[in-house]
Amino acid sequence: CLRADEIRTVVEATRKDHCPKGLRDYAILLLLSTYGLRAGEIARLKLDDIDWRADRFCVLHTKTATQSLLPLLPAVGDALLAYLRRGRPVTDAREIFIRTCAPYRGFAEGSSLYTVIRGRLDAAGVQPVGKRGPHAFRHARAVSLLRAGVSQKVIGDVLGHRSAASTTPYLKLATEELRNVALEIPMCTGETQS
Secondary structure (H helix, E strand, O other): OOOHHHHHHHHHHHHOOOOHHHHHHHHHHHHHHHHOOOHHHHHOOEHHHEEOOOOEEEEEOOOOOOEEEEEOOHHHHHHHHHHHHHOOOOOOOOEOOEOOOOOOOEOOOHHHHHHHHHHHHHHOOOOOOOOOOHHHHHHHHHHHHHHOOOOHHHHHHHHOOOOHHHHHHHHOOOHHHHHHOOOOOOOOOOOOOO
């Protein structure tokens, strides 16, 4: 999974790109790294999903068809506003994130974000081992929450999982933290005790 320093490098490099595509990609990267959203959840976000007055937004989880109300953190809200004001093309589409080339419409599906994220990783010189798309940010967010001492149940809730079993694969990469909670097994000396 992506390391925290790699995520910072990609996000900071993208933040410096003030063209419409840069503003869009920066907001997408913040949603990925802050909330661990799935690419499809980001692609399907609509303008009506954001409650600016209450500083929150609604996410429809693509795999479970459940909804979560999440706090709209200031950095993410600022990035979204910058994109909506100065980067988003004029269109009748209700999706927040719009393709930068005509016809101006939302992404067809979450997998469309793979190319966007891969391009930003390459531009920042970040070459992670393994996954190189949006899902790598989801894994990284789960691991960062575990390292911060957040329970597996809460991590699952943040990721929009229905069961703990769905969260486990995201946490297997945090081997150092998992070693800390492993049970000690007494060594067998070969002698029997009477």
